[in-house]
Amino acid sequence: MRVVKYLFFTIVALWAMTGASFAAGAGAEGDLSSILEVQKYFRSIHIMAMLLVGFGFLMVFVKNYGRSAITATFLLVSIAIPVYFLKDSLGFLGGADSDVDRLILAEFAAASLLICAGAVLGRVKMHQYILLGLLFIPCYAFNEWILLNGGFGLIEPGRFVDTGGSIVIHAFGALFGIGVAFSMTTQEEYNTPIESDETSDRFSLLGSMMLWVFWPSFCAALVAPKDIPATIVNVIIALCGSTLATYLTSLKLSGKISVADIANAALAGGVAIGSTCDKIPVPYAFVIGILAGTLSTVGFDLIQGWFQNIEKKVDTCGVLHLHGLPGLFGGVVAIFVVQGISKGAQIKGILITAVFAILSGLIVGKILSLTGHRLKPYTDAEELLVD
């Protein structure tokens, strides 16, 4: 708690020292470049709706932890965006061309952090979400810098294909979160069931729908205007594919339809299409969506239980199955469907991300462990004033 406060005020102080002046636009009133920036800004607002209402409410599925999940979402977003924005303004590990670009990159970082936090949702204290954010963002920025900005000269800038972040955002966040969960999960947490009820389910489905609706803007956020129409159609068609495949697979595997599958795996098409969304024809997008939805549902219904039994570790929101596996799938599939792709760069980027995310997650989990543990997992009452 004290650590969090200390770091928080350090950021304020650091920022205050930058003494930046007001960034008034230079161009003439209503010229084309302002219009394009405003269009990017609209997409950034859509992403913000995904971060808060989407991810936030998706995590309300935990019956007695809903208000905490939303509070955590508020905190995670509110720490990720200023920290990334500050880093980028100072020119560490890259630096965006404009304020709106920087905002969108900060939102991507926040999305990855929310995915990561989903793995340990309900099992860390509120101040640990903030600490997690403070430790996660530099790691995220470091990986992003290597994959996309030529960091250490490992991958030439522009060679790694990942427009909508299947690897950089989704797989990184999920694998980092799995690392944290490995380091932190206690036996008691493993033994405590995660319960949902019909109201928490409906809230969760609301979050899922908000993610589905605004996903095209997430993938197309920084795409050139002329390629946006084809990109957003691909994203929507991929989501349709994963939604249909989730229904068919869930029914096949469980005999009935699992609400958790619908709320989660239906989105796997959006995760998997990320890498290639602006580079493939529509029918490919449909097939990628179908395969991702199937993979994710198999993950939730078969792999998750089997994995937890073996490892005695808990991934609260199943981020491995919604963001991890479909993200990796999306990054790998690019090798086969994108014309002129650099196979070496793509494989290198995926491997770097996987190894670095898990390792840094394991370490960060250890650090978090040092700052205390909840008494009881998955309850609002421990940290919130409830009646």
Next chain:
Amino acid sequence: MRVVKYLFFTIVALWAMTGASFAAGAGAEGDLSSILEVQKYFRSIHIMAMLLVGFGFLMVFVKNYGRSAITATFLLVSIAIPVYFLKDSLGFLGGADSDVDRLILAEFAAASLLICAGAVLGRVKMHQYILLGLLFIPCYAFNEWILLNGGFGLIEPGRFVDTGGSIVIHAFGALFGIGVAFSMTTQEEYNTPIESDETSDRFSLLGSMMLWVFWPSFCAALVAPKDIPATIVNVIIALCGSTLATYLTSLKLSGKISVADIANAALAGGVAIGSTCDKIPVPYAFVIGILAGTLSTVGFDLIQGWFQNIEKKVDTCGVLHLHGLPGLFGGVVAIFVVQGISKGAQIKGILITAVFAILSGLIVGKILSLTGHRLKPYTDAEELLVD
């Protein structure tokens, strides 16, 4: 179920054969035409929010069927959009000028399908929603082709006035749904009350508000940029009119305010303004909204009960009163308020839609009946894994 899967894979196969290449934009970076396409795309996202969160949550009013209603919404949207998109890409029954136009037309089709499904909500199995979608979309596209694209030479293209789809989308979907309900409603369904509680009501009002908020983008989706300001003001003012009229009428008819009236009839102004939204002055829009809200509330509070008693048929969501009557009213009112309208074309279009929608709905209902019936209406437990 097997039929659904078979048809589903046929679509995938068909599409794969089209072998479309990636539709990269042709124009220069940031030129005007890309900017306009991106603006259309923002409206298409607003419509997507209406389809999933709006229609989806509006239907959560059925207390024990909320999670199924949301699942059904996901499936209906995910089948309607690729099927319409595929049809249009292949040039059957018309064909849009651009990817975003095609997407918006597909969303219109999905909206009409959701309206249709509202009539039998909770009384068909999950796979029957998909089958309904597969049968509905061709009928919808056929009617759209006749009214708007000069199909069979019955109505000259551009003569039928229906910018926001009062007739083509709302009345068609509602009357088709009534047809299906007529063919399918069982005595047991008629005898089973549809229950809601305070939580299902609040979710339903959330859906209603999402529809209200984004309705201007629905009506203005394909309107020329210069006419958009006047169009969206008309839509908002019409919605204000129907909301106020719904309150006054509900209070008058029931002594108290019915939540179902507020959640539904408040939207009737949006339905009725569809035909004329880009062609009339603002005060007319206010009056059309007031009349539509009144008509819809009278429908819900008086006609619905009376009709059900006589016919022993159930219209779960009351789509006749939210979309059917206000839609027809909107199409007819155009004859009196739009300057230079072709009365013949308008009347012909309305009659064709009414007759074709009901007939095809009756037939499709019969077909659906052949694929089985739910054991008990309006319960999540029959098809979902619930605790």
Next chain:
Amino acid sequence: MRVVKYLFFTIVALWAMTGASFAAGAGAEGDLSSILEVQKYFRSIHIMAMLLVGFGFLMVFVKNYGRSAITATFLLVSIAIPVYFLKDSLGFLGGADSDVDRLILAEFAAASLLICAGAVLGRVKMHQYILLGLLFIPCYAFNEWILLNGGFGLIEPGRFVDTGGSIVIHAFGALFGIGVAFSMTTQEEYNTPIESDETSDRFSLLGSMMLWVFWPSFCAALVAPKDIPATIVNVIIALCGSTLATYLTSLKLSGKISVADIANAALAGGVAIGSTCDKIPVPYAFVIGILAGTLSTVGFDLIQGWFQNIEKKVDTCGVLHLHGLPGLFGGVVAIFVVQGISKGAQIKGILITAVFAILSGLIVGKILSLTGHRLKPYTDAEELLVD
């Protein structure tokens, strides 16, 4: 009730008499000015989402009054927008340049009215919300005219700094509402506790998130395109600051985290940044957000209880602490951080707003009192049909 109906039909009649013709756009297809209008329209839709879903659901925190709160929101928006729009179309107290500008100004008025109504939420009858709207809007327009349009020559147009409405919208609405609450609160209302539960809390947090997400569009609605990027970054960073500060302050003051603090005070950064959002560097915005969040949380946790005990008056939603104090703070802070500001004009505007809002609120509260009182506060059952 009868008064409301009478006034309602007077508005319809008045408007019908204006006989406005359809305002078809003049420019060429897709020229720059239409594109800018459409971009403004997208921001207006974001504001509409704040008004209905945001404010509406934020007020659902009252456990047994949620459906009424949403109904009230529908009515308040539906009366405010046409009345302000009519006033402005007739050129009373100013007049906007275009339809979309007029719509945005009407939405600002509706936001202020919703804030005002929050102070007496659950304690007035449904028709009194409409009457409140009919009396509030002229007062709001009068104050806006004096501060921004040079009314009575008191403040030169353009001198009062309040881009996002910290003073004109937030402080005015809150202080007016406090005035109404002073005139209307009964002893019984003071004695009745305002209860919430975990479901009403989650809905309330949903409303809060919708406000947070779309707040940048609220502040930037009428800002020149070239200044929009810097403006929206400031708003988002301010909201991050207030969210983090709310968490730290709430924990400090209560030992645990109050859900009401998170749902409300987290937004104080948006309220306070309003005046200066397009005129200051980013680090300033972060600090303003932190201070506003702290101030608001102290208001909710300390001042509110103390104030209610002394005055025996109830401010249902705590609008004084979310909109009143942070709004005044935002207006005052402009004096210190905006270069070249006219201190005299700023102070004059703030004082005029404070005095006029409270006085007119007190009078309007007295008038409302004459039209009856609810039997029991905070229950849906008194006016809604509930099972």
